[in-house]
Amino acid sequence: MFSEANLKKLDFIFGKASGREHNIKRSRSLFAELENIGIINTPENRSYVANHIYSVFGDSTNTSRVQPDGRVVKESLLMEPLGGIKMETVWEGEKLITVLLKSGEK
Numbered sequence: 001m002f003s004e005a006n007l008k009k010l011d012f013i014f015g016k017a018s019g020r021e022h023n024i025k026r027s028r029s030l031f032a033e034l035e036n037i038g039i040i041n042t043p044e045n046r047s048y049v050a051n052h053i054y055s056v057f058g059d060s061t062n063t064s065r066v067q068p069d070g071r072v073v074k075e076s077l078l079m080e081p082l083g084g085i086k087m088e089t090v091w092e093g094e095k096l097i098t099v100l101l102k103s104g105e106k
Contacts, residue, residue, distance in 0.1 A: 006096045013099050014041045033101040038082035
């Protein structure tokens with residue numbers, strides 16, 4: 001279901017980034033947001049998040065905007081035992097470009 005490129009994004013969401021310090025910090029921040037709602041890095045949770053992302057991709061009713069470069073931004077609510085979090089996914093065709101998680105806390 002997830003392409004090779006999209007699998008790397010899933011790793012990124014679960015805090016497994018490498019390379020530039022900025023990317024590593026952002027990756028860890030995304031994973032901390034997931035942990036705050038009870039999603040830890042297990043095969044089951046990775047599958048759950050991947051399935052959520054693809055259900056969002058396939059839903060034509062949740063497009064929040066189209067960026068000037070043509071990328072499509074989709075919004076959803078990812079729910080877990082300890083709460084929920086707003087998820088924005090940015091797509092270029094079928095390629096997942098980035099994921100933003102917004103807990104409402106700051």
